Structures are given as C-alpha cells and as structure tokens.
Amino acid sequence: MNIRQCAFCTKPFQSIGRKICPECSAKADQDFFTVRDYLYENKRASIDEVAEETGVSVQTIKHLLKEGRFELIDASGVLLNCEACRKPIKAGRMCKPCKEKVSNEMQDSLGPQASRRGRAKAGSSTAKLKNN
Ligand SMILES: [Zn+2]
Ligand SMILES: [Zn+2]
Helix, strand or coil: CCEEECCCCCCEEECCCCCCCHHHHHHHHHHHHHHHHHHHHCCCCCHHHHHHHHCCCHHHHHHHHHCCCCCCCCCCCCCCECCCCCCECCCCCCCHHHHHHHHHHHHHHHCHHHHHHHHHHHHHHHHHHHHC
C-alpha cells in the first residue's frame, strides 16, 4: 500500500500514483469545468484573473495545468516550469524538446544489447582489415 500526503489538504491517503486525495481530486474535477468555461469566454486571462473570477484556488488551477487539462494563452503569470530545464511552460510537466529527449533516452535504454552487438561487429571487421 502506498500512503501519501495529499498535496492540497495534507491528509494522508492511499495513492494510486496521484498527488492529491480522492476528495480533492473530485473537487478539482468540478473546478476544471468552472475554469474551462471561464477560459472559453476569456481566452487571454491570467492565472490570477481566473482564480479571482472563478473562485478556484491558484493551487488547483496549477494542478490542472500540470495535468495538461488545459492551457493558458497568457502564461506570463503562471509559475509552471519544465521539470528538466526549468523553462517556463504553459501546460504539462516538461517542454517539448525535453519531452522528446526523454523519450529518445528511453528508447536507447531499451536497446543497449543491440547497439553493443553492432559495435562488436564493426570492431571485428576493422581487425580483419588490419590483419590483411
Ligand atoms: Zn486532499
Ligand atoms: Zn525543458
């Protein structure tokens, strides 16, 4: 069992990979619709404006942004940063270049045997050339 402390209400809960408890998560789901409707009418709203006008906390809005539920066009007031290079981003956890880098590295680690075999082959053919 994986007991975590909820990032919102600090209550311990049984985590299935989420950072917030089921209660806060249900509330965030409701808040999502409020924020989404507001952003539909006010596309250039900043995170502070959204929080003020909808009554949804900045913490919840940031949480929803991190989950990639929506984007803010005006991200200037948003304190979201790429987890790898710390560049400001509008949504998610990493910027596009870092995301691509990570997925490339994952592919590399999936096939180390293949590349080692390839290198050994190249080495033996060089040795043969030297012997001749
Ligand atoms: Zn909670
Ligand atoms: Zn990055």
